[in-house]
Amino acid sequence: MHGTGDFDDSQALLEQVNQALENATPLRIQGSNSKAFLGRINAGEILDTRSHRGIVSYDPTELVITVRCGTPLAELKQVLDAAQQMLPCEPPAFGDDATVGGMIACGLSGPRRPWSGSVRDFVLGTRVITGLGKHLRFGGEVMKNVAGYDLSRLMAGSFGTLGLITEVSLKVLPKPRQTLSISLDMDSERALRNLAKWGQQPLPISAASHDGERLYLRLEGGEGSVASAHERLGGELMDGGYWDDLNEQRLPFFDEDQPLWRLSLPHNTPKLSLPGRQLIDWGGAQRWLKSDSQASFIRQVVDETGGHVTCYSHGLIDSPFQPLPDALMHYHRSLKQQLDPRGIFNPGRLYAEF
Amino acid sequence: MNILYDERVDGALPDVDKAGLLKALQTQWPDLEVLHQQEELKPYECDGLSAYRTTPMLVVLPRDIAQVQGLLRLCHERHVPVVARGAGTGLSGGALPLEKGVLLVMARFNQILHIDPEARTARVQPGVRNLAISQAAAPYGLYYAPDPSSQIACSIGGNVAENAGGVHCLKYGLTVHNVLQVDILTVDGERLTLGSNALDSPGLDLLALFTGSEGMLGVITEVTVKLLPKPQSAKVLLAAFDSVEKAGRAVGDIIAAGIIPGGLEMMDNLAIRAAEDFIHAGYPVDAEAILLCELDGVEADVHDDCSRVRQVLEQAGATEVRLAKDEAERVRFWAGRKNAFPAVGRLSPDYYCMDGTIPRRELPGVLKAIAELSAEYNLRVANVFHAGDGNMHPLILFDANQPGELERAETLGGKILELCVKVGGSITGEHGVGREKINQMCAQFNSDELTLFHAVKAAFDPSGLLNPGKNIPTLHRCAEFGAMHVHAGQLPFPDLERF
Numbered sequence: 001m002h003g004t005g006d007f008d009d010s011q012a013l014l015e016q017v018n019q020a021l022e023n024a025t026p027l028r029i030q031g032s033n034s035k036a037f038l039g040r041i042n043a044g045e046i047l048d049t050r051s052h053r054g055i056v057s058y059d060p061t062e063l064v065i066t067v068r069c070g071t072p073l074a075e076l077k078q079v080l081d082a083a084q085q086m087l088p089c090e091p092p093a094f095g096d097d098a099t100v101g102g103m104i105a106c107g108l109s110g111p112r113r114p115w116s117g118s119v120r121d122f123v124l125g126t127r128v129i130t131g132l133g134k135h136l137r138f139g140g141e142v143m144k145n146v147a148g149y150d151l152s153r154l155m156a157g158s159f160g161t162l163g164l165i166t167e168v169s170l171k172v173l174p175k176p177r178q179t180l181s182i183s184l185d186m187d188s189e190r191a192l193r194n195l196a197k198w199g200q201q202p203l204p205i206s207a208a209s210h211d212g213e214r215l216y217l218r219l220e221g222g223e224g225s226v227a228s229a230h231e232r233l234g235g236e237l238m239d240g241g242y243w244d245d246l247n248e249q250r251l252p253f254f255d256e257d258q259p260l261w262r263l264s265l266p267h268n269t270p271k272l273s274l275p276g277r278q279l280i281d282w283g284g285a286q287r288w289l290k291s292d293s294q295a296s297f298i299r300q301v302v303d304e305t306g307g308h309v310t311c312y313s314h315g316l317i318d319s320p321f322q323p324l325p326d327a328l329m330h331y332h333r334s335l336k337q338q339l340d341p342r343g344i345f346n347p348g349r350l351y352a353e354f
Numbered sequence: 355m356n357i358l359y360d361e362r363v364d365g366a367l368p369d370v371d372k373a374g375l376l377k378a379l380q381t382q383w384p385d386l387e388v389l390h391q392q393e394e395l396k397p398y399e400c401d402g403l404s405a406y407r408t409t410p411m412l413v414v415l416p417r418d419i420a421q422v423q424g425l426l427r428l429c430h431e432r433h434v435p436v437v438a439r440g441a442g443t444g445l446s447g448g449a450l451p452l453e454k455g456v457l458l459v460m461a462r463f464n465q466i467l468h469i470d471p472e473a474r475t476a477r478v479q480p481g482v483r484n485l486a487i488s489q490a491a492a493p494y495g496l497y498y499a500p501d502p503s504s505q506i507a508c509s510i511g512g513n514v515a516e517n518a519g520g521v522h523c524l525k526y527g528l529t530v531h532n533v534l535q536v537d538i539l540t541v542d543g544e545r546l547t548l549g550s551n552a553l554d555s556p557g558l559d560l561l562a563l564f565t566g567s568e569g570m571l572g573v574i575t576e577v578t579v580k581l582l583p584k585p586q587s588a589k590v591l592l593a594a595f596d597s598v599e600k601a602g603r604a605v606g607d608i609i610a611a612g613i614i615p616g617g618l619e620m621m622d623n624l625a626i627r628a629a630e631d632f633i634h635a636g637y638p639v640d641a642e643a644i645l646l647c648e649l650d651g652v653e654a655d656v657h658d659d660c661s662r663v664r665q666v667l668e669q670a671g672a673t674e675v676r677l678a679k680d681e682a683e684r685v686r687f688w689a690g691r692k693n694a695f696p697a698v699g700r701l702s703p704d705y706y707c708m709d710g711t712i713p714r715r716e717l718p719g720v721l722k723a724i725a726e727l728s729a730e731y732n733l734r735v736a737n738v739f740h741a742g743d744g745n746m747h748p749l750i751l752f753d754a755n756q757p758g759e760l761e762r763a764e765t766l767g768g769k770i771l772e773l774c775v776k777v778g779g780s781i782t783g784e785h786g787v788g789r790e791k792i793n794q795m796c797a798q799f800n801s802d803e804l805t806l807f808h809a810v811k812a813a814f815d816p817s818g819l820l821n822p823g824k825n826i827p828t829l830h831r832c833a834e835f836g837a838m839h840v841h842a843g844q845l846p847f848p849d850l851e852r853f
Contacts, residue, residue: 054644061606062713084612113553120559121531131808134802143524144783146517146566147791147798148826149810153530153562162558163666174612196472200495200584202652266551268472286554306551309389322556327544331814332557338809350557 006054008068008134010127010166012306014244016047017164018133027344029160031070031102034095037314038106039159039321042349049101053164057141057181060085064124064141066169069101085172088116092136092247104168107157110247111218114267114282116173120156127167128155131192131340139171159347161354162339176206178227181242182235184215187272188280189213195283196268202318203229208241211253216242246281253279253290259316261289261298274301295319321350329353360787361408361823363831370434370454372411375749378428378524379414386421389413398457401449402504403790405706410451415459416837419539419575422458426543429456435819436541438569440481440512441506443705446788448516448568448824455822458573460511460652466490467576472499474581475534475551480511480574484518488577499526502784506517511574517566519784521617521691524742525650528784530565532580538564539816551578562853563810567820568786584651589660590684593672594641598622598737602717604670605741608647610819611666613659616650618742619691622721624780625698625736625749634699635690636683638674645672645741646691648684683714694738695749697754702734702751706763709791710774711745711783723773724748731766733759745783746774772797787825795825796832804829 020027021161028044030036053070060083065128067076073093080086091103104126125139139145139152139216155165186194190211198205204221217233218240245251247349254260258276265272267285272278276291291298295309295317302309311320324332329351336343336354347354361367369665372390379388389395390412399407407736416422427706429436435455448519451457463479466486470476471494476487477746484505489498498524501520502508508518514536515740517529535549549561560844564571595601601698608615613847621629623642630637637644649659660677667675678684690697699705721737728735734751752763771781781794795804811818827835 042392059713059715061610062715063609064713079610107554108561117527117531118554120562121527130802130806132802132806134806136800136803136806138803140780142520142776142779142783144711144740144745145780146784146786147569147780147782147795148787148803148807150517150530150562150566150805151810154559156559156562157554158558173614174609177612199474200471202581202586204652221652222655222658224658225652228652232373264550264552264554266473267553268470282553307553308550308556310556324557327546328557328560330542331546331560335558335560335810335813338813339806 007051008054009052009070012054013047013049013164013166014098014129014135017129017344019131020045021131021342023343024342026347029105029164029346031099032095032097034098035102035108035186038312039349040352041315042346044347047164048163049099055079056167062141062294063143063172064169065172066141066167067100067167069099069166071100073098073100073103080172084175085295086175087122087170088112088173089119089122090247091119094248098193099304100168101165104156104165105158105160111209111243113280114285115206119282120153122171123152123156123168124171125169126152126155126165129164129166130344131163131342139169143171143234159349161350163345178223179218179220179240180226180230181216181218181236181238181240184217184228184233184234184235185232186211186219192268192271192284199267199283205229205283209246209322210280211251212277212279218243251279253277253288256290258290259311259313261291261308262312263287263289263307264310265302265305269305272301272305274298318352324351355631363834364823364828365830367454368433368435369528370411375428375432375434376412380430382424382615383421383650387415388416395451398439398451398459401439401447402446403445403450403788404448405754406447406789408451411454412455413459415462417462422573422575423539423543423545424456425456426541427538430542430817430819432819433819437821438515438573440509440515441483442509443508444512444786444788445709446782446786446790448786448788448821449512450789450824452822456810460573461509462589464577469494471496473551477576478510479580481509482484484508484510484513486660488777495584496583497534497843499582500529500577510577510579514565514574514577515567515569515785516786518743520739521619521740523740524618525614525616526582530562531560533565533577534580535578536561536564536574537576538574540572541817542711544573546572566786568825570811571820571823573820585616587591587653587656588648588650588684590666590678590687591647591663592637592676592678592687593645593647593650593667594638594674595643595645595671596641596673598643598721599718600671601645602708602714602741604645604667604672605714607670608663611662613649613663615647615663615742617646617648618740619646619695620644620739620741621691621735624734625694625738628697628701628736629690629694632700633686633690633693635686635691641673646687650651683785689739691809696735697751698751703753703755704751704760706750706752706767708746708748708750708767708770709782709785710771710779711743712774712777712779714744716777716779717767720746720773724770724816727766727769731762733766734764740783743783744779766796789824792824792827792831793835795827796835801829801832804832
């Protein structure tokens with residue numbers, strides 16, 4: 001399987017990393033920069049991953065695909081699509097040229113996440129250029145592998161702070177035979193109560209969102225289960241394009257001028273009273289907030305639920321990711337020190353401390 | 355003591371003052387249960403891998419977390435190694451005690467703290483048995499998905515430490531996919547919470563790193579797991595084949611048809627006959643291989659999927675396809691599979707269970723090579739296989755009372771694992787490395803990769819006191835092992851000094 005522009009550029013990437021190690025030059029790893037808005041502003045010599053691209057192997061009956069980091073996410077999706085398969089975690093792209101490396105490093109998942117699992121849940125293996133200047137392989141192309149520490153899954157969501165992900169093997173799944181989206185007229189309090197109740201039943205729900213007015217549900221599965229769930233839940237049929245618009249933040253909600261905050265909560269958290277507007281995703285476990293409130297205030301409210309807050313408006317505050325308790329920060333720094341002793345990989349992107 | 359796993363290969367044993375430590379423990383916590391006499395220590399000399407035995411220096415059975423914390427601090431101050439143990443059902447010697455170490459038994463922490471049906475979570479102590487969680491959740495129509503065969507006895511703390519699997523992994527994931535939050539104590543007794551009750555948490559994914567870390571990075575003190583609604587319906591198809599290759603291809607065909615079964619298991623003729631003799635599951639004893647395919651979910655979908663899978667199996671050349679006619683027959687079909695290990699155990703005084711994984715397409719070649727190795731070492735091998743996810747469990751039959759047979763079984767097992775690595779698989783899918791596969795780690799990872807693993811260890815346990823000698827081999831061990839075990843004239847670690 002070869003696409004246009006396929007190229008193994010790992011040698012050049014390794015050389016750039018080794019040069020940076022030698023000179024202790026911080027690197028700023030980037031693909032298309034589609035998610036540069038997320039995290040702290042980090043300076044450094046640019047390491048562009050896009051020359052290292054292509055699908056290395058894909059056997060649909062093995063349910064595994066191995067891809068180089070610079071491969072466009074759109075190309076990966078297209079290849080899976082042709083085999084009637086998908087990345088169940090529905091990673092958002094936030095740009096036409098988003099790369100697979102960025103998708104893993106940011107670890108963001110879409111509307112199906114509470115039912116299917118997150119990006120890290122589908123990572124089976126990685127190749128990584130490390131802070132010791134070596135190109136190494138962890139995990140593999142098999143579903144089950146518990147040999148050694150799980151460094152592959154640790155890489156997901158690490159924002160490039162632990163090393164350069166050059167290749168990833170992902171578990172993929174067949175697309176559901178039937179998909180249908182419905183909208184129901186109910187307020188958010190009732191929607192959250194219903195979702196908590198339905199969650200205890202074997203219903204084929206694969207996405208649930210509330211925009212302040214209506215509850216939107218996606219049903220996926222076999223023809224029989226989808227039809228019977230639709231019959232039971234009622235509601236109006238709607239265009240499934242809603243889910244992509246929600247995932248890519250193209251709904252009108254996201255256009256407003258106020259800062260955008262992501263609230264990650266236990267899914268059965270009742271409606272949260274905060275100044276501004278809210279949009280519920282992940283059946284209640286992810287809520288978007290458009291608000292001028294102070295970060296400290298929002299975090300205080302969310303802390304009480306056991307959740308955490310990320311600021312999605314670039315540069316608004318110095319710590320867009322929720323600050324860590326001291327003991328946990330200590331071990332984050334310790335791990336960074338061990339895996340990237342010269343501190344060259346995206347220093348400061350996650351937290352100022354490492 | 356067997357050279358293959360002798361801890362002395364990793365360096366001199368620590369110099370530990372047993373009497374001093376015992377006195378300190380007894381003074382600090384007069385009611386803490388500490389076992390120190392030979393006859394009390396004996397029952398703890400092994401875990402589920404009974405071929406490997408070491409009498410621990412001390413066994414400590416704390417009842418509250420403050421005691422665990424105190425014990426860890428004391429051992430840290432005195433440089434005493436600590437091995438944590440749950441129910442002791444592990445199959446890789448992960449909880450094998452150390453001659454000069456404390457065995458920390460977490461089994462007394464057996465309380466289910468909270469079942470929250472609306473949040474679909476269970477917060478439990480680490481010594482709670484896997485099956486007990488599902489039983490406690492059953493009144494709410496919920497269950498905990500990962501179901502290792504030992505689920506009746508194994509504890510959740512051990513499940514997290516080993517990233518345990520089961521027969522439903524392909525569809526429902528491993529332990530790592532079903533845990534939300536874990537509380538741990540670090541080597542110096544500091545308490546950390548990893549993960550959260552939300553679906554993600556800020557910072558690096560240390561929860562993923564700790565899951566499957568085999569007690570090397572911290573001691574698990576509490577676990578919050580996800581619960582799922584019980585599938586409405588589950589049906590099992592049994593298909594017989596006149597060759598393992600055909601059965602293997604049928605597995606790929608089912609997945610190509612867009613179906614992900616809840617469970618998909620394969621057994622070869624020796625395993626079929628053993629299970630049938632033992633359980634009377636109704637297996638066709640003349641078949642070269644059988645597939646058990648469980649389809650679960652909403653009634654209507656299960657019904658449709660059953661017809662689809664039946665068609666696929668017939669097209670793939672199954673000599674017989676049977677749908678379990680009722681729940682009793684379904685349970686019987688599974689009982690044969692779930693008891694395959696003890697069933698094979700009846701054929702032979704001892705058996706040794708392997709745990710390699712391979713890309714499924716490699717199955718025919720690997721089974722053929724295993725048959726050749728079996729003949730070469732003159733030991734029978736029965737094959738039981740989580741076919742859906744490529745996890746093989748070859749069972750090597752031997753008699754430990756025959757001089758040399760254990761060693762031959764170990765060597766044959768090692769060869770099988772190296773074969774798995776060669777075809778792009780792994781030496782362990784769900785049982786863990788522990789002490790058992792420590793040498794085969796040298797085949798799966800090169801010295802730079804092992805060095806990075808040691809760096810991870812150093813971030814959390816710089817003094818190397820938690821479960822030393824397990825999971826990640828020292829480079830010295832790999833050099834020693836490599837010397838015994840030269841591949842095509844090439845040493846795996848040519849740049850290392852040899853002793």
